Amino acid sequence: MSIKHAIMSCLYKKPFSGYDLSKMFDGTGNFYWAATHTQIYRTLSELDSNGMIKSQTIEQEQSPNKKIYFLTKEGQTELFKWLNTEMEVEPIRDKFQLQFSFQYYLSDQEIINNMETRIKKLEDRLSSLRSSGYYKDLKNVSSEKERLLKYLSLEYGVGIYEYELQWLKKGLSRFKELVENSAPKEVEKPIF
Amino acid sequence: MSIKHAIMSCLYKKPFSGYDLSKMFDGTGNFYWAATHTQIYRTLSELDSNGMIKSQTIEQEQSPNKKIYFLTKEGQTELFKWLNTEMEVEPIRDKFQLQFSFQYYLSDQEIINNMETRIKKLEDRLSSLRSSGYYKDLKNVSSEKERLLKYLSLEYGVGIYEYELQWLKKGLSRFKELVENSAPKEVEKPIF
């Protein structure tokens, strides 16, 4: 289960509350595993009862009290074991690609519309990634090693959307070409 | 739920048994949604009781009898509705990328090893994809439109592994450069 190790990874450098974590894992920004707050609170309880993490309650005056969690020694050991575990190259699981692979059932115009809609969505996603200071916190990283690796991680995320966009644009132009050449439009003739 | 629509998509052109479908969805080959036979048999029952598909038992002599499923009118309507549904650009969920984004906790040598292992795995995956006649059934497709779209679909799958591989290779060489420059090896001197 990746969410366990994702949380442990976050807690290695400093403790966080469930609320903090749920913001990190909310799917916006560059994080390669999303989760809802429900899942995070449940996983935190589980990690706690397995001795991987421990909590401490922080009393607050102007906001509700919070429980912050930190890694135990056992948690650290487990984290480092996981960081050196070989991950399999998993089959791609992608709703749009699944749908795309059956688009040939549809009419030419529907296919073109669906590809154009996807292109717009990808462009929106890329521009929101770029505009929302994607690379901004790299400047605060003092270690060059850490900065390079974090940069590579960010680069992967942007690049994958760019790859899909380029693939789609090229595919769309090829498809339009085929449609225009193979099915020349009938010239509308006046009835009389 | 994508698996429902994935199955319905498969059944549009011709009927299949649960066993046939479980081979299609086994994660090898180019299919953008994997599933186990357990999940397929359960989903088939569900689709059947919802009136989306219907089954027919085929008696066989040299192998066990099988139940083949075909799409009903309701199933077809639902399928075409889904084929025109806008899919969201979802956050990337990738175990390796998750792990990679915390590799900076490790030593230089561990990071290099892990990246090299991943490179090998990706190269294996790509060569097995290419050698196992990935594009072979495109030749039997008579419609140019269908052939182009199926080709694009295959191209996406290969391209995504190629993208990851290139990203990793470039990243690894940059990382090695940084390591060599910032931490010059101490020259081993003879004791006397």
Add this chain to the structure above:
DNA sequence: GGACCCATGTAAATAGTTACATGATTGC
């Protein structure tokens, strides 16, 4: 004789989402 393909299923566990629930504080 053992492994692998055909063929279909159930049971149980784990992973993930959506809806429900509460309650104080801050800003418009």
Add this chain to the structure above:
DNA sequence: GCAATCATGTAACTATTTACATGGGTCC
């Protein structure tokens, strides 16, 4: 007054995986 942020949780449902279960046929 209404929405948003802070903060934590439960209940119920849906999705997915792993293990269990059976049994004939073919190939080496």
